[in-house]
Amino acid sequence: MEKHAGEIIYINGPVVKAENAQGLKMREMVLVGKKRLIGEVISISKDTATIQVYEETSGLSRGEEILSTGSPLSVKLGPGILSNIFDGIERPLLAMYKDGNAFIPEGVGLVSLDEQKQWAVEMVAKEGDYLTAGQVYATIQETSMIRHRLMVPPHLKGKVVFAERSGSYTIEQTLVTLEEEGSRHELKLYQLWPVRQPRPVAKRNPIGKLLVTGQRVIDTFFPLAKGGTAAIPGGFGTGKTITQHQLAKWSDADIIVYIGVGERGNEMTEVLEDFPEIKDPRSGKSIMERTVLIANTSNMPVAAREASIYTGITIAEYFRDMGYHIAIMADSTSRWAEALREISGRLEEMPAEEGFPAYLPSRLAQFYERAGDIETLGGSGGSITVIGAVSPAGGDFTEPVTQNTKRVVSTFLALDKALAYARHYPSINWLRSYSGYVTDLKDWYDENASPEMLELRAKLLRILQEEDKLQEIVKLVGEDILPDDQRLILEISRVIKVGYLQQNAYHADDANVSLAKQYRMLRVIDALYENAIKCVKKGAPMSKVKNDALFYKITTMKYNVPENRQEILEDYIREIRDYYDGLDKTYSKGGARHEG
């Protein structure tokens, strides 16, 4: 399969050129030099091919051989992906470490899934069946949470002329042979798929299901949808990574694919150490059992950074095709864009905005468009939600990556430096963020939370917007001058900000909050506002309306009301009514006397 396809004549960082390379195809995977480094053909001119190399090129010399593999850059899709960590081109970092070296060795070659491991396969197909693309021929309990379904690859179909019995197999063994029009295809425990090509689906469904994340500011105010797209932009120190980690831990997707694109090594180590300890709130199993990690840390080869998001999304599509709901997090897409820019620069392409290549917007769009709620070839439903972090240079959202991402995503969670400085986490700015899914999800909220939920959402957002305007005045003249109803807006906004929007990722009762509890908390805040404003209108003074103890109690309800005792929140509402009814009576009487 591998054959000689030219010799190296040019080396500049990750870019290598080969001559006498007429046999190479665009986007083909090649092996470069004696160490057989993995590379991909990115341009061809006459007999010279330009190759980006996914490994360190130091030590290569002129004249070394290029081998062609005949196929585009592909990943192996099969059991062994879950709970594992791979580099940008699906080489297993766990297995590399088992060889005892804490550093990544050179020239690892083409390795991916474990070929020795025996999997307990339960056969579904039997001889005589007729199978089409996407149909399941066998299943494997890959982790205690996820059943892996082996499917007929897209573009294949045929009659089963041979089927193994259920039993123990390694991934290279043939389970099924299909025959169609005289040609035979052997189906093993894995299939290969080129990473840059989206896997086909039967049809796309409209968006209509909430991706429950357990994060109040997201679920209530700026919801993500299953099959939707979201971007989380923020300068350094605003908490992008921690927000992504929270989503990976608590969202109700079946499988999480987490791609560390050019980020810190310790962050991946943190995930590796923490995730096995965290229990999924729905199944009680360790969340690592449903997680796949792809790591190209900032000091790993830059070309593999470019490939890593395609590797990640291809893996996500494979599991989606089994009928699962996947959430994929890419932290951070800016590093991916910079990798594009770096390689583009070395190719001496004409730069567009800020040195980024002109094809940046189309590449971004292509990536995010691989999200969606779909019907699989096999006839079941699945979805991919894409959540990309963006690291704008200098925290400036007008830079090209943020702007071009904004055009293709529907939920935009803008992280704010000022909030982060005040340690308001998640530092999602409620005025600059938006979600395009609120209308699409209305029916879902009505059915699964309450028809009132979106009304309360709109009401609280209005309060927050008004507060922002009032703050402009307060900055000039101070708070005391405002009329009482406006001062109440400021006080209620404080409760919303500290008591609702802020969420403590390290607090057992606050890290993850169910939608039911979120709705109850919203009602408590709404009751506070409605009862208080009633009294303000009757002329009750602010010193009475803002009862410190009551406000403090509501601000800290997130810590004091555990998930399994959330009915306590109904007592909160009663307490609010009682207090303000009393106040109301005093001032109604007082008012009556005054008038009389």
Added chain:
Amino acid sequence: MRVKYLKLDRIEGPLIVLSGVREAVFGELVDIEVNGSQRKKGKVVQIDRDRVVIQVFESTSGISLGNTSVAFTGHPMTVPLSRDILGRIFNGIGEPIDGAGFYSDKKYDINGRPINPVGRRYPRNYIQTGISAIDGLTTLIRGQKLPIFSGDGLPHNELAAQIVKQAKIAGAREDNFAIVFAAMGIKHDEADFFRKQFELSGVLNKVVMYVNLADDPIVERITTPRCALTAAEYLAFEQDMHILVIMTNMTNYSEALREISSAREEVPSRRGYPGYLYSDLASLYERAGMIKNAEGSITQIPILTMPNDDITHPVPDLTGFITEGQIILSRELFQKNIYPPINVLPSLSRLMKESIGEGYTREDHPDLANQVFSAYSHVQDVRSLAQVIGEDDLSELDKKYLEFGRQFEQKLLNQGFEGNRDVIESLDIMWELLRVLPKEELNRIKPEYIDKYLK
């Protein structure tokens, strides 16, 4: 016998180009001999058919197209290392410059290898620096990379020296601790300052210095931190020592990178810096940390000056995206005569959340730090309001915040160059500050801690 090439095609800045080369390895070291006597070193940075571009260490002055011979060594640039490097001073390519010779048969590739995330140990132990603003609010963790973002004229060197002098690692033996110091393009008097400070704190025989001063060749500025980090990796991961690496000044380093990139006629990205500045900086910063099969650790404190105090400049910006937080010095506080002038609000230690609190510092630490940040952030709003309406017209509560702000800067921040506080002492000062505020304002702290510590 190695082939020597005697004729150059072109000399430009730090680069020489020669053609007709039969064998060259990307990244390899070359020996250059000028006039048959003067020896220099270089590195292959580009191969294009038989044409090879070489980056020359030291400088290209004196080189002509015909007076030079070039020999390829076939191996990457290495630095010799042994435990005897402690107490010694080297130049940017690892040659001793303190008057004595140095030999070791163990030679290490200065580019290192990326650490496998699976092979890392997550840093979870704090270093007490004796500085309240750091220990209390941006705790330094063993194995962390925590840069100091400063400006020209601000006392970043003093702060770094104070950290070296006072640093205590919980649970580590004194004799197991060493400092690797990489100087890139700094002035002679700055280098002298550090040398004197190391001497005064009695750690001189525990310091390895790799020095490239402002008037030394810029190409060596690129290799200086790599030599230093290779030495740090050797000491930490082979000798199981705890290493504190001080790298100063990263802005000079990045400028050297830009100068060479422009000589190579590469396509520039932001402000003329090369597109690979992020990857290049990451290849240095990511060498901090701890690994599973060694006891030692590498903690990095890179220092950089923000040109024109602009934090959005590419060097601080990209650094902030790679490092695990930052300590930012403020000109305003410095002008108020506060030392150390640490602006705590934008400062951050990303690793502190797991390494403070119960079992590490004290149970109340995370909540307490959170509350102090939140209160001091409100102080800034109150101050800008006071500028408009005057202090007298502020509400009673806002007046208390102003007082909190004053005390925060005077009692907590302003501890002086000699001030060395235990971490518990720093926490107690933070509680003392919070006493200025009404109890209802303390909504970030668990009530039980308020009862216990707010005396």
